[in-house]
Amino acid sequence: MGDLVKIQDLYVWFRVYGGYMKVLNGVNFSVGKGEKVSIVGETGCGKTTTMKTILRILSSQAHIPKGEVLFEEKDILKMKEGEIKRLRGRGVAMIFQDPMASLNPVFTIGDQLAAVISHSGVQDLDKEKIRQLSINALKEVKLPDPERILGSYPFQMSGGMRQRICIAMALATERALIIADEPTTNLDVTIQDQILALLRELVTKRGNSLILITHSLGIARENADRIYVMYAGNMVEVSNNEELFCNPLHPYTEMLLGCVPKLSGGGIAEGIAGRIPDYLNPPPGCRFEPRCPYATDRCREEKPDFVDVGNGHKVACFKYN
Amino acid sequence: MSENRIILEVKGLKKYFPIHKGDKTLFVKAIDGIDFEVREGETVGLVGESGSGKSTTAYCVIGMYSVTSGTILFKGKDISCASSQRPLELKRDMQIVFQDPGTSLNPQHTIYKIIELPLKVHGLAKGREMRERIVQLLESVELPESYLYKYPRMIGGGERQMVAIARALATNPSFMILDEPTSSLDVSVQAKIINMLIKLQKEFNLSYLFITHDLSLMRNVATRVVIMYLGKIAEMAPTEIFFQSPQHPYTQMLLSSIPVVTKEEEELKPKKIKSQGEIPSPVNVPPGCSFNTRCPLAKPECFEKDPVMVQVGPDHFVRCNLFA
Ligand SMILES: Nc1ncnc2c1ncn2[C@@H]1O[C@H](COP(=O)(O)OP(=O)(O)OP(=O)(O)O)[C@@H](O)[C@H]1O
Numbered sequence: 001m002g003d004l005v006k007i008q009d010l011y012v013w014f015r016v017y018g019g020y021m022k023v024l025n026g027v028n029f030s031v032g033k034g035e036k037v038s039i040v041g042e043t044g045c046g047k048t049t050t051m052k053t054i055l056r057i058l059s060s061q062a063h064i065p066k067g068e069v070l071f072e073e074k075d076i077l078k079m080k081e082g083e084i085k086r087l088r089g090r091g092v093a094m095i096f097q098d099p100m101a102s103l104n105p106v107f108t109i110g111d112q113l114a115a116v117i118s119h120s121g122v123q124d125l126d127k128e129k130i131r132q133l134s135i136n137a138l139k140e141v142k143l144p145d146p147e148r149i150l151g152s153y154p155f156q157m158s159g160g161m162r163q164r165i166c167i168a169m170a171l172a173t174e175r176a177l178i179i180a181d182e183p184t185t186n187l188d189v190t191i192q193d194q195i196l197a198l199l200r201e202l203v204t205k206r207g208n209s210l211i212l213i214t215h216s217l218g219i220a221r222e223n224a225d226r227i228y229v230m231y232a233g234n235m236v237e238v239s240n241n242e243e244l245f246c247n248p249l250h251p252y253t254e255m256l257l258g259c260v261p262k263l264s265g266g267g268i269a270e271g272i273a274g275r276i277p278d279y280l281n282p283p284p285g286c287r288f289e290p291r292c293p294y295a296t297d298r299c300r301e302e303k304p305d306f307v308d309v310g311n312g313h314k315v316a317c318f319k320y321n
Numbered sequence: 322m323s324e325n326r327i328i329l330e331v332k333g334l335k336k337y338f339p340i341h342k343g344d345k346t347l348f349v350k351a352i353d354g355i356d357f358e359v360r361e362g363e364t365v366g367l368v369g370e371s372g373s374g375k376s377t378t379a380y381c382v383i384g385m386y387s388v389t390s391g392t393i394l395f396k397g398k399d400i401s402c403a404s405s406q407r408p409l410e411l412k413r414d415m416q417i418v419f420q421d422p423g424t425s426l427n428p429q430h431t432i433y434k435i436i437e438l439p440l441k442v443h444g445l446a447k448g449r450e451m452r453e454r455i456v457q458l459l460e461s462v463e464l465p466e467s468y469l470y471k472y473p474r475m476i477g478g479g480e481r482q483m484v485a486i487a488r489a490l491a492t493n494p495s496f497m498i499l500d501e502p503t504s505s506l507d508v509s510v511q512a513k514i515i516n517m518l519i520k521l522q523k524e525f526n527l528s529y530l531f532i533t534h535d536l537s538l539m540r541n542v543a544t545r546v547v548i549m550y551l552g553k554i555a556e557m558a559p560t561e562i563f564f565q566s567p568q569h570p571y572t573q574m575l576l577s578s579i580p581v582v583t584k585e586e587e588e589l590k591p592k593k594i595k596s597q598g599e600i601p602s603p604v605n606v607p608p609g610c611s612f613n614t615r616c617p618l619a620k621p622e623c624f625e626k627d628p629v630m631v632q633v634g635p636d637h638f639v640r641c642n643l644f645a
Pocket residue numbers: 014015016021023041042043044045046047048049050059061062215279
């Protein structure tokens with residue numbers, strides 16, 4: 001499987017009062033053509049920052065001292081404005097946590113779908129054709145009565161329906177990559193289940209690549225082929241889906257899994273002592289070192305790189321190197 | 322468990338909120354007739370999705386809302402009155418911890434002041450004792466003395482929740498309502514808080530009413546589980562039994578929707594019922610069984626007859642026409 005996106009040794013810093021927040025700290029990541037990948041990590045670990053780099057929508061305080069973000073082997077960081085526009089219009093679509101924020105409250109759903117479809121670069125679309133494509137897009141996300149929905153406004157829909165509409169907009173035109181950033185965090189669990197099943201089904205049917213960002217190891221397990229675990233600006237582990245849960249290697253992954261309440265009971269682990277480092281002044285070696293029960297002197301001085309332990313299972317920790 | 326003393330008893334509780342549409346007045350039936358109890362030393366998990374009325378239940382019990390009808394008995398005394406009419410002793414004995422520690426703590430106050438307030442109101446400490454007691458309360462939630470003069474914004478979300486718990490403990494309550502205390506926190510932080518709550522429960526013989534949407538969490542915390550849907554209870558059972566043999570179609574749908582991390586858990590998920598349909602608005606509850614719009618097992622009578630609660634096993638109750 002060829003890589004659609006490949007991020008290599010990416011550093012992203014944010015200029016703030018008092019210095020730089022050194023957020024991304026040498027991120028390595030890839031998603032293959034037609035592959036479903038999930039990034040799991042806790043609040044503030046840099047998941048959204050990584051995705052914003054792919055779309056080049058980082059804020060103006062952002063500074064990228066080092067790294068490459070390749071889309072079909074071309075470096076996004078070096079693309080001209082025109083190329084970036086084309087990438088956002090045709091290459092990549094993003095679905096956000098809060099569908100209300102990504103839908104415009106003053107336009108009808110029909111207007112917003114039409115805008116996406118007519119900007120897709122496909123030629124010769126008359127009004128009727130656009131309308132047809134919009135209706136098809138709504139049908140695909142299994143919304144009842146698409147004709148009526150075209151004339152409605154976002155506030156007239158439930159949270160679940162709004163997220164279906166966002167998926168319809170993301171998939172209304174051909175895209176190679178769909179990025180879904182916590183698409184179900186604000187939804188109830190039974191609605192979440194429906195939305196994720198829908199997203200999985202559509203992405204699989206079309207052969208799109210998917211990057212699913214989530215806090216939940218369970219959501220990653222049920223929706224991705226491969227899973228990255230992110231901690232404090234680094235990818236610390238990546239593996240095939242089942243393997244990560246049977247054989248978690250990184251101390252952080254192992255401890256995080258222990259904290260997840262299981263439907264089968266057995267209690268919850270004590271939690272992870274300490275908290276995520278201050279990005280203004282992060283630990284110089286392994287960023288998990290201050291919280292890690294296995295840390296040695298080497299962990300305090302050197303930054304561990306990914307090592308491949310076989311089968312594409314990689315871990316960034318000196319326990320394995 | 323069942324021989325333990327009943328601490329809280331809720332009977333036929335209803336809470337309707339009027340809403341005005343043009344010149345008509347409609348009612349949101351946030352809670353529409355629920356019965357349950359909490360026994361001494363127990364953790365009852367009150368579980369539901371949005372609009373199910375779980376927080377409204379909590380606010381009625383704590384006295385933030387007056388009740389529309391029904392009774393709430395606390396240690397045998399009727400407390401179905403507004404907070405302003407409740408005796409001070411009752412307010413001391415029953416405490417609540419809210420979901421968002423960011424907004425429930427006064428940002429202008431130091432942690433010292435935040436914990437001092439209930440101690441003052443209830444006259445539980447004064448002079449030199451005050452500081453000692455506050456430090457002791459911080460210790461019971463494993464926060465160091467150095468936190469006394471910090472402000473809420475200076476500490477993490479998990480630590481703020483610890484402060485909120487310390488404040489609730491200040492009055493030596495015997496009963497605590499936990500209203501989604503960890504749902505805005507990361508799982509690693511949640512784990513710490515949950516373990517702390519379990520430890521405190523044993524130490525101080527507390528009874529908990531734990532409001533949440535997280536069933537996996539309740540599997541590990543609750544002694545009994547109460548499932549709400551659109552203002553009514555769908556199913557209620559001791560935790561072990563509940564997860565071994567969930568009966569209500571909604572409960573099964575809920576369980577089948579939970580993302581899990583092990584094969585063992587996968588096997589516990591009901592396979593036959595897949596999630597479908599939207600949760601109706603509580604303003605517009607369907608007639609008959611309110612789950613009939615989503616229920617794959619609905620019979621014609623479910624569109625007319627609202628089911629009554631029936632007992633299906635020891636301490637196990639289900640409200641569904643399939644069991645009547
Ligand atoms: N424009 C910015 N200026 C300064 N700091 C920023 C900026 N954008 C992000 N950050 C910081 O970068 C870190 C990573 O943020 P990011 O949003 O990528 O995390 P995340 O993994 O998506 O977290 P969440 O799970 O909460 O969505 C955070 O500490 C955040 O405060």
